[in-house]
Amino acid sequence: MLAYDLYTQSIRRFGAFFVLLCLSLNMATAQVSIDTVLYAGPTCNGFEDGEAQVFFSGGAGPYTITWSDGQEGEVAVGLAAGSYSVTVADDLGTESSASFEITDPDPITASGELTLPVCPDDSTGVISLTIQGGTPPYEIFWNNGDMGPVLSDVPPGNHFAFIIDALGCLLNQQFVLGNNDNVPPVIVAQSAVVPLNPVTGTVIMEPILFVSMVTDNCQIDGVNVAPLQKDCDDLGPNTINIAAIDNSGNITVVQVIATIVDITPPALAPENITVTLGTNGTVTVDPDLLSGASFDNCGIMALTLDDNTFDCSDIGENNVMLTAVDGSGNSSSAPAIITVVDNAPPTVVAQNITVELNANGQVVIAPSDLDGGSTDNCGILVLEASQTTFTCDDLASGDPIAVLLTLTDVNNNSASATALVTVVDPIAPVISCPDDLSGDFCQIFLYDLPTATDNCEVEITQTQGLGSGSVFQFGTTVETYVATDTYGNTATCSITITVNNDFDLGAEVNHVSCNGLANGSIVLNVSGGTPPYLYFWSPSGPDNLSSGIYMVNIFDNIGCETTQTFVVNEPEPLAVEILAILDATNGQSNGGFQLTVEGGTSPYSYEGASFDDTLSVSELAAGNYSFTLTDANGCSIDVSLMIDNINSSSEPHILQAFSLFPNPAKDFAMVDIQLQHAALTQVSLLDLTGRTLQSWPPSETDRQSLRIDLDALAPGVYAVKLEVDGETVVRKLILE
Known part of the structure; x- marks a missing residue:
């Protein structure tokens, strides 16, 4: 780099040792200081190949050099555009920092002036480039192999320019070249009647059905019809859209009417069938049963038969004509065979019968005798019975004979039922x-x-x-x-x-005198036969007999026998019923009683006086009386009764307040007391002997109601006594 090279040349120029010695002397005497930072930016926009070098002086080594992106040393490489800083620290603890900004060169950009072809398949297009940015001069390469800023005679489509500047920076630029056709196609079309496919029931709306001509200034890309397909649901007029598109994408749409018709008659393939008569002897055939593989492209709307009702006269094969009609009125006919059969057996109603044997000991019946109203849909031909002849042997079990009645109809169907034949013999021996x-x-x-x-x-x-x-x-x-x-x-x-019996039997029966005694006897007087005689009595005899039936067997000396039966009677037991008791009043002898006697033997006697069945005695004083009644045979019965005394001064008041009901009574009687004022009262139940049978505790009251239960007492006459403050009244109670 430039800064580095200068520094190196300076060192070389002055000699390494000298420069280092001078630096050492300076560091010992001064703080470290950055003199300058030399840097160069990226070669191409967006690249990361920039470099920077720091120059410093003073301080004392060794030095620590740190860049803001984390690099160390005097030179930083691989820098992208951005803000950076560098710090130099010496061994004495002093340091110096500097900041700088690295920028990208302008990017390469390219724009094109486009000359469009008219039609998509024309090769008359031109692209003229204008390039900016980067480092001129530029080299231009096109994807079709051409070079230079102008690409000509090319068709519409995607075209790529590869631009390289003087530093080797590259731009890949795409240009989309369209065409300049905005003229839509021209369609000449008309409505049409379109028949459905005879098999599928559909039709494809092909353009040829409606379009006679399509033109365009360029080229037609396609002609489409919508909707594309019609079927049986679309019978009749339908609006059809026809669209033509050219290779420039211009579209023209016209509408026509497609009248969808079905001109195909049904294709009949009838199936021969067999039907069974019903219980009424007829059958109605549904034409659908014969459809078989019959078919129509739009479906068969209706099937009809020229004859669809059959009866017993149609048994066997019957030729019929099946006609099919589709929804468009197309029709076709085809022959078929309906075989009518009768599989219904007769309905057997067997009736049970009773037959009488004749003088020969037999009886013959007809099977129809066992028919209780059997029926068949086509008629009964034959009636058969498993047994029609009956003899005395059929009487042996005493049970009815089960006979199987079998009916066969005119079509050989059969059914059976069991009837019971009761054989009787009305002829007595x-x-x-x-x-x-x-x-x-x-x-x-x-x-x-x-x-x-x-x-x-x-x-x-x-x-x-x-x-x-x-x-x-x-x-x-x-x-x-x-x-x-x-x-x-x-x-x-x-x-x-x-x-002939010459036995002469005389007898005298002496009956029992009193009920329950055993003093009866039978006296026999036998003659004839051959004496002597033997007597055998049953159950006993002839003396000390109670009432009953007695039999005697008498055998003479040669074994001849005669038998006689006798009845020994006894009177009914004596019984006395007290009809009435009249109480004495005020101590006078004006009481009495009346009774009746049953049983025994009348007349009866009372204290020497005879009476038939009713005894009345009067002028008796109050008291208890016991006496014996005797009948004509000396049988007797003892009687006891009580005659009470009634004070006449209190009787009306007490009797008026004393009610006894019901009387006569059966199960119970009620005593009701309603006094004018409270008094000490006591109620007692007595028999006719004066014996107290039941009494109730005395009570101080003016109102009292008592129930007398009579279930345990025998029927007869009883007395109910009421005592009020020492005065007594008695009422008779008759128990039935």
Whole structure:
């Protein structure tokens, strides 16, 4: 560098040692001081190749030199434009600093004057450069290989100039050269009717469909149609935009009408089908079932059949014509075959029946007898039953016979159901017994057994009598035989065997005198037969009998027997019902009673007096009475009752305040007391003997209501006694 070179030359010129000695002498005597800083900036704008060198004097070495960018030493290199400082410090602690500014050279700039071509493919463009900055002179290189400040005869596009100044600084400058075409294309177009593709149902809007000519001053880059595609949804008039663009980007747009039409009829490929009749014997066919692979570019709008309803008369193959119509009214037809089948079995309704065997022991039915209203959509052809003949053997189990009824229709479909056939035998057997027999003494009788006939098997059993070969006793014996057939029908016949009995039996029955005693007896007087006789009583006899039924078997000396039954009776037990008790008043003998007697044997007696069933006694004083009633057989019953005394002075007042209800009573009775003033009262329940059955504690009151429970008492006559301050009244209570 210049400063450094000068310094070096100065040292060389004066000799190193001398200069160093002089410096040493000066440093020892003076402070270090920067004399000057020499620097050079970057060679090109933005570069970092600047340099600086510091010159100083004084102070004492060694020295420390520090630059603001961190470098050390007398020379700093690699400097970019900017502000810097340098500091020199000596060994004595003194220092000196200096600042300086490094600047960039002006950058290289280039501008171009452009001459544009008219059309994009013309090569008539010119670029003329104007260069500033940097360090002239300049060298200029173009990307197409040309050199110099003017580039000519080039087409539109990107062009690059590489500019190098005298110091080798470089500028790469791009120039975009357009063209000067602003004339749009000219389109000649017309509306058109455009059919859809017969397969896809679409159409591409090609320009050729509408455009007859397109012109431009330069070159047409393309002609486009929007929308590009139409389909079945666009049938009818549609506005179409046609755009032409030239290679300069100029665009012209015109509109035309594209009338989209579908002229393709459906393509039919019918599928033959098989249909089944319904339960009503008909079937209606949906034409869609025959569509098969039929197709239309815009879809089939409707399918129809020339005949779509079939019944039982159409069983088998039926030729039909399938017609398809699309949305544009295009139509086509094709033949197809519909095979009608009947797969529906009959609906079997089996009915249970009861049949009667005839005189031959059998019955034959027709299968229709088991039909309870079976149906079929096309008609029933055959009815069959698994069993149609029934005999006596079908009676054995006693259960109905399960018969399978099978129906087959005219199209050979079949179904079955079970019916129950109940076989009955209404014919009773015919049984015949031999003639009646008779004899004059006990003996063995032999007779022919009965015979029987029936439409089924029959069995004869004896239900009454002794049977042939038995010893028959005196009297009439009925031999009864029953013929029973397999079904349980019966017929009966009888043989009467009469053995004349010369037994003469007389008897006297002495009945029981009183209820519950065992003093009855039966006295027999037997004659005839061959004495002596044996007597066998059941259950006992003939004396000390209670009431009941007694039987005696009497055998004579040769074993002949006669039997007699007797009934020993007894009277009903004696029972007394007190009908009324009349209490005495004021101590007089004006009381009495009335009663009735049931059971025993009338007439009855009371203290020697006889009466039929009702006894009335009067003129009795108050008191307890006990007596015995006797019937005609000497049977007796004891009776006790009480006649009370009523003070007549208090009776009206107390009786008026004393209510007893209900009377007669069943389960309970109510006592109601309503006195004119409070008094000491007590209520008691007595039987007719005067015995107290129940009493309630005395209470000082003028109002009282009591409930008498009668559930535990036997029906009869009772007395309810009310005591009021020592005065007594009694009311009779009848319990039913």
